[in-house]
Amino acid sequence: MPDRLQTAREIAQVQVRLARALASELRAHAPWQQAARDEACGEAKRPGFLRFLRTGKARPTHAALADQLARVQRCASELSLWADRAQAERRAAVAEREKLESEAMHALEAAAASASRAGEERRALEALHAELDGLPTRLHPRYAALEARAHALQQAIAVDDLRRDQLAESAQRAREAAGAGRELEQALERAEQTLRRLEGVAAQAVEQVDRAIGAHAASAGAQGLAEALAAAVKDVDPDAVESLAQETLRFLSERPGAARRR
Amino acid sequence: MILQGPDAEAHLCALRALLAVARPGAQYPEGRSLSERLRFLPAALEIDPRSGLPALRALGQVDAERALAPEFLEKHAAALPDRAPRFRALLEATLEPLHRVQVRLIHRDGDTSRVQLVRDLVDPASGCLVRFTIVARQRGEGQVSFVRGDLSRASSQLTGAVEEAASGDAEMALLALAKLPGLTPEDVVRGQLGPLCTARFPGPALLAPALACAPDGAVLHLSLERAGTTVPEDRCLDPLASLYRDALSPEARARVEARRGQLGYRVVKERRLVCTPELESPLKAALSAAGARLVVRSR
Numbered sequence: 001m002p003d004r005l006q007t008a009r010e011i012a013q014v015q016v017r018l019a020r021a022l023a024s025e026l027r028a029h030a031p032w033q034q035a036a037r038d039e040a041c042g043e044a045k046r047p048g049f050l051r052f053l054r055t056g057k058a059r060p061t062h063a064a065l066a067d068q069l070a071r072v073q074r075c076a077s078e079l080s081l082w083a084d085r086a087q088a089e090r091r092a093a094v095a096e097r098e099k100l101e102s103e104a105m106h107a108l109e110a111a112a113a114s115a116s117r118a119g120e121e122r123r124a125l126e127a128l129h130a131e132l133d134g135l136p137t138r139l140h141p142r143y144a145a146l147e148a149r150a151h152a153l154q155q156a157i158a159v160d161d162l163r164r165d166q167l168a169e170s171a172q173r174a175r176e177a178a179g180a181g182r183e184l185e186q187a188l189e190r191a192e193q194t195l196r197r198l199e200g201v202a203a204q205a206v207e208q209v210d211r212a213i214g215a216h217a218a219s220a221g222a223q224g225l226a227e228a229l230a231a232a233v234k235d236v237d238p239d240a241v242e243s244l245a246q247e248t249l250r251f252l253s254e255r256p257g258a259a260r261r262r
Numbered sequence: 263m264i265l266q267g268p269d270a271e272a273h274l275c276a277l278r279a280l281l282a283v284a285r286p287g288a289q290y291p292e293g294r295s296l297s298e299r300l301r302f303l304p305a306a307l308e309i310d311p312r313s314g315l316p317a318l319r320a321l322g323q324v325d326a327e328r329a330l331a332p333e334f335l336e337k338h339a340a341a342l343p344d345r346a347p348r349f350r351a352l353l354e355a356t357l358e359p360l361h362r363v364q365v366r367l368i369h370r371d372g373d374t375s376r377v378q379l380v381r382d383l384v385d386p387a388s389g390c391l392v393r394f395t396i397v398a399r400q401r402g403e404g405q406v407s408f409v410r411g412d413l414s415r416a417s418s419q420l421t422g423a424v425e426e427a428a429s430g431d432a433e434m435a436l437l438a439l440a441k442l443p444g445l446t447p448e449d450v451v452r453g454q455l456g457p458l459c460t461a462r463f464p465g466p467a468l469l470a471p472a473l474a475c476a477p478d479g480a481v482l483h484l485s486l487e488r489a490g491t492t493v494p495e496d497r498c499l500d501p502l503a504s505l506y507r508d509a510l511s512p513e514a515r516a517r518v519e520a521r522r523g524q525l526g527y528r529v530v531k532e533r534r535l536v537c538t539p540e541l542e543s544p545l546k547a548a549l550s551a552a553g554a555r556l557v558v559r560s561r
Contacts, residue, residue: 007341062386063425066361069318073326081330081338088341210319213386214310 004093008184009252011086011191012245015198018082019241022075022202026233028068062213069209076202083195090188097181104174111167118160125153187248194241201235204228263309270307274300276480276538277315277458283561284484284536290453291382291391295358299324302352310389313456314463318384321360328352360384360391363424365406365416368397375400376448377414381428390456394428394435397449397490404444420445428452432487433506433529437518440525447525449490458482466502468552472545479541485533493528500533501554534559 128150135143208228265273278297286293300316302324308317331353339346361383368376379396400406405420416424420442427438432452439447459465461477469481485500498505506529507515507522534557537545542560549556 059422060426060429062429063361063383063422066318066383066386070322070325070361073319073322074329077323077326077330078333081334085338085341092341206319210317213318214389 004089004096004184005252007085007089008187008191009249011082011089011188012248012252014082015191015194016238016242016245018075018079018195019198019236019238022079022198023233023236023238025068025071025075026205026229026236065209065213069206069213072202072205072209076199076206079195079199079202083192083199086188086192086195090185090192093181093185093188097178097185100174100178100181104171104178107167107171107174111164111171114160114164114167118157118164121153121157121160125150125157128153183251187251190244191248194244198236198241201232205232208232263311265307265309266305270305273307273309273460274303276460277482279538280458280480280482280536283559284482286453286455286484289393289395289451289486290484291393291455292358293455295356296391296455298355299357302327302348302355309463311463313389314458314460314465315389315391315456317389318360321384324352324357325360328355328357358382363416363421365414365420367406367408367412367414370408370412373402375406375408377406379416379420379424381424383428385454387429388454388456390454392428392455393453394424394432395451395453396424396435396439396447398439398445398447400446401444405442431506432489433527436489436525436527437521440521449488449492452487454483454485456483468501468554469545469548471551472541472548475544476538476540479538481535481537481541481545483533483535485531487529487531489527489529491526493530496528497530499555500531501552501556502533503531505529505531536560
């Protein structure tokens with residue numbers, strides 16, 4: 001569990017880093033916006049997206065776009081990898097929690113069986129005591145044997161009581177750990193959903209940039225690409241990702257203390 | 263276009279086999295590196311319909327995953343063990359970058375130097391893999407500087423100019439680079455791998471009759487253009503291409519011819535075809551019928 005907590009903490013930190021990286025990559029659409037502004041001003045009447053950026057010292061469009069495509073693809077791949085990792089950790093956490101719940105259930109069943117056995121033993125002891133009380137004197141030939149049986153039964157009842165307490169404690173611990181595991185699963189699920197959402201945004205950006213590379217020879221709109229990337233930045237919303245991650249980190253920071261207390 | 267399952271596998275097999283037969287030389291993009299890259303393409307294979315080759319996005323995805331391989335093996339290999347072999351193989355693969363500009367010093371004599379510039383790219387206009395090899399004479403160190411006497415470093419202006427020049431043919435690149443101060447391009451070679459023509463991606467109409475005879479066949483084009491001062495005469499030996507100047511208006515052509523006179527270069531274009539064995543005879547027959555003289559090889 002502590003390893004998984006550490007991983008969940010790392011995943012939460014990574015999702016913030018990747019959201020910022022993706023947003024920054026999508027904001028690198030300034031050249032296309034400049035080209036779009038020029039287009040709107042009628043400054044560049046020449047056809048072709050490619051020519052917009054040929055006027056200044058900027059790199060040629062296709063080279064800049066190819067580099068941007070590589071960077072966004074890397075970002076998308078990293079997001080996908082961490083989303084898969086979060087999913088794998090969540091599945092492992094589910095298996096671990098189910099094992100703990102099963103352990104708790106077995107302990108409770110064993111405690112219940114022990115309680116029922118103790119009831120029978122107490123009834124047997126009461127019967128023995130009644131029998132002992134019914135004898136006229138302690139010197140009666142059956143008294144010593146009955147007393148020895150009552151003593152052994154008393155000892156067995158004490159051992160069972162101890163065992164039952166231990167089982168109940170162990171079931172309680174397993175239930176608490178399973179509860180913490182459930183919260184961890186929820187944190188991992190949230191992280192996975194966020195990473196998948198960001199992965200989707202990155203994949204769309206890859207699509208847009210790829211389309212722009214393929215269409216540069218025709219007068220494909222710089223405006224279109226600039227708008228698509230700007231909209232994608234809004235979809236990434238790194239601040240929202242950070243607040244989600246902070247929530248997860250706060251939850252995780254409380255867990256190791258609880259684990260140590262146990 | 264997306265190819266799935268056996269179609270994708272057959273397409274990649276054909277391309278790998280043709281690359282092995284073609285053995286493209288140093289003036290073309292790295293054939294072995296491309297072949298290696300094909301191993302890592304996803305099962306749903308995106309093909310650029312213009313070139314019949316895997317699309318830039320699919321080829322670039324391999325680089326993106328390779329960049330992540332060290333991190334994967336360090337952090338995720340235990341949690342995602344089924345993917346570890348792929349990332350390990352990616353890390354060990356010899357993959358050359360799809361896009362790059364390299365510069366190398368050939369010779370240096372006082373203030374004058376001769377440098378070689380290599381630009382690799384996936385041509386955005388055709389989807390084919392292209393390598394430009396430029397040999398240029400430089401006066402001073404305005405474009406390429408030499409650290410410790412021999413370590414060449416291109417200025418960002420030169421890198422940008424090479425990237426821009428490499429978006430057309432060899433002659434256009436030579437004309438564009440000749441505008442740079444202190445740099446005189448002597449020789450520009452443009453080597454192109456692709457298109458890959460199959461029945462599904464038939465390419466130029468010239469090949470259609472041959473592909474109709476052998477629908478499972480495939481043809482890989484290797485085209486080479488050279489513009490340079492040592493080229494003996496202008497020759498277009500490629501029936502699928504024309505000289506840049508031939509497409510210009512009379513006024514523009516006159517200006518280019520004047521510039522050509524100053525620079526003293528000539529242009530040659532050629533193409534060879536590498537095909538699967540069953541296609542060799544029909545392809546030769548189709549080319550012969552069309553009066554096109556091209557080298558065709560299948561082994």
